[in-house]
Amino acid sequence: MKAISVLGSTGSIGTQTLEIVEEFPDQFRVVALTAGRNLTLLLEQIQKHQPEVVALADEELVNELRDRLNELPLERRPNKLPKILGGTDGLNEAASWDHADLVVTGIVGCAGLLPTLAAIRSGKDIALANKETLIAAGPVVLPELKRSGSRLLPADSEHSAIFQCLQGTPWAENARLSTGVPNPGLRSIHLTASGGAFRDWSTEDLKNATVTDATNHPNWSMGRKITVDSATLMNKGLEVIEAHYLFGLDYDQIEIVIHPQSIIHSMIELADSSVLAQLGWPDMKLPILYCMSWPSRLETPWKRLSLKEVGQLTFNSPDTEKYPCMQLAYSVGRVGGTMPAVLNAANEEAVAQFLEEKIHFLEIPKLIEATCENHKKDLKSQPNLEEVLFVDSWARNAVREKVDSGLNRVVFLGS
């Protein structure tokens, strides 16, 4: 029986993780949950999973949660009330909870970085769904992994596909799990991209793209922010940077291929030219389950893939003009140091501004590029955690200020 901690239990990754725990009650039990503000759902989760510890990002909600637990009618109250913690220290304590075998890090954004680091420092196995951990803090995280022996198991579908295919390669388990260590027989990887909401739009038409257009993803059901990242292809750019750190690959070993059906989740090319791919319906539950069951696999009743039903799989090159964020991510990744943290933060803020309809869709890459450009003079090539957190907040502010001041218009019109 594997003991699981779920960071961000009320989010998309968190709820799917708990669904899996319910599907396999003999395999998994929940020992720790952390959440943001959704107390109603968290309360249900506590009743169902009876964790040993619960932590809330917002310290002020701790008492409210305690009250609501105590107000539950006796028959619905957990047998043993969990320890309830709050704030950064509380999240970190829950994330490094002693009884956990695996920590699923489903907290979105930079908020997930500190608890994920706490889990890594405590030597836990990590089901990594928080991209910032490696994208923003790769140079900080890699030595911590080495120090603690924590193992990163990728929970997003593309990196999970690579990870699943790598199991079949002749290099030792150690090489596969030593994040950032190059694998001598791995020639390249091919990350597949659906092409997002605008895959059939012309570059010209993108000028009129609305929030509704951008958040209407054809294949995957995801949060609004990630759906916009999918429309700009920044999601793929960020995955390229993450793959660089996870698999110890040079950027020219990582390719993006547009594959609108999202059936092949990614591929690896081996030294002898053989290509291995992992396929499935677009559903996050499979990669999450694989993190949880690895190195084994569990029997599921989930819908079986039928390529006869799918009929055809198509592939083409991403249009670099239409998707400037993709190239931006490659350049930023090659610069390294604090630059990917700036890219990630500037992107988060720019997408937020777009979702609030304060900027236009095509301004997203412009704002990110300008912010990265401004960071060049302050680049740290081997940053520590404080420096990463500093540039993260600097980049968000820089984007926000530019939009508030109307300067983004200048950037945009000047292009």
Added chain:
Amino acid sequence: MKAISVLGSTGSIGTQTLEIVEEFPDQFRVVALTAGRNLTLLLEQIQKHQPEVVALADEELVNELRDRLNELPLERRPNKLPKILGGTDGLNEAASWDHADLVVTGIVGCAGLLPTLAAIRSGKDIALANKETLIAAGPVVLPELKRSGSRLLPADSEHSAIFQCLQGTPWAENARLSTGVPNPGLRSIHLTASGGAFRDWSTEDLKNATVTDATNHPNWSMGRKITVDSATLMNKGLEVIEAHYLFGLDYDQIEIVIHPQSIIHSMIELADSSVLAQLGWPDMKLPILYCMSWPSRLETPWKRLSLKEVGQLTFNSPDTEKYPCMQLAYSVGRVGGTMPAVLNAANEEAVAQFLEEKIHFLEIPKLIEATCENHKKDLKSQPNLEEVLFVDSWARNAVREKVDSGLNRVVFLGS
């Protein structure tokens, strides 16, 4: 440095194996060659690879080969002349040659069975390209493998794809290499089929199919017999039976999917619903090399797969009416015992008759079906080698006699 024996060195698998040896002179050396009648090519191979032993199927050619070797000008004569053997005993001695690490069994047809068995009995690793070994003699071979510890590495592209994908599964190496032992986490396999020369023909048009039509394969460059098997889809039916023995699968765990581009070489579906596939250009050299380098992989300069260049992969269900041989193979496989040997032999003979233009393309399945039907009363469920060889020759004769007597016309017209 791995020592390789090549059975059938002048055939398609044999020559490709020797090309690989030439490409990797630091990795492989040739210790034994066996061939049929092509002395000129064999002589070249002896000069180039300097094997320790050479065996000829036809004993009468032994002296001719010896003479031709002795007649070579001194500078082209091998440093040390190989031992030259002939006939069945000679083939068996070469196949179980002590210095070999791996025996590549490239002899086509039932002629390859005895030397392959000799190699298995001597405990060698086998790169299996001779399908009769398992299809006709599965019940004989499985216990021999267990006894000697010989390991079967599949050299044809579909089974190699399955084998490559299985490397990534969580079951021990032993389970993967214990031919015939079920793998508890393997839910199903999907063998891809190009659809052969007639994939775009209607069932009606097949009535007019000529030898030229049938031997014109769209993707793979193969011998004429195998190209006809590809047109009838019997090749896939035979692969289904082979996969049953190789991977310990029930017949309802083995699916055929038509995939005209021949880029996905086959797939496995795991217990959790994840699907792994192996991809590459259609080229036999990669699966042969994998047998030779397994469990490692070697760096090749071969053309890299580009799905962007391929553009699309399509999939559909095989048309059972158009390809009766496929269903026939499933039924025969389920019967087991000596029945698959009859299917295989009847097919070889029927295809030979077709290639000699003595029968019509659509008579191939009819003749095979009738022969299998006639065998029912004599079926042995746990045959020994002699019984397998007996039914093999019985089935060939049965087809030949039926064609010679014109009875096949009755079968055909009666349908």
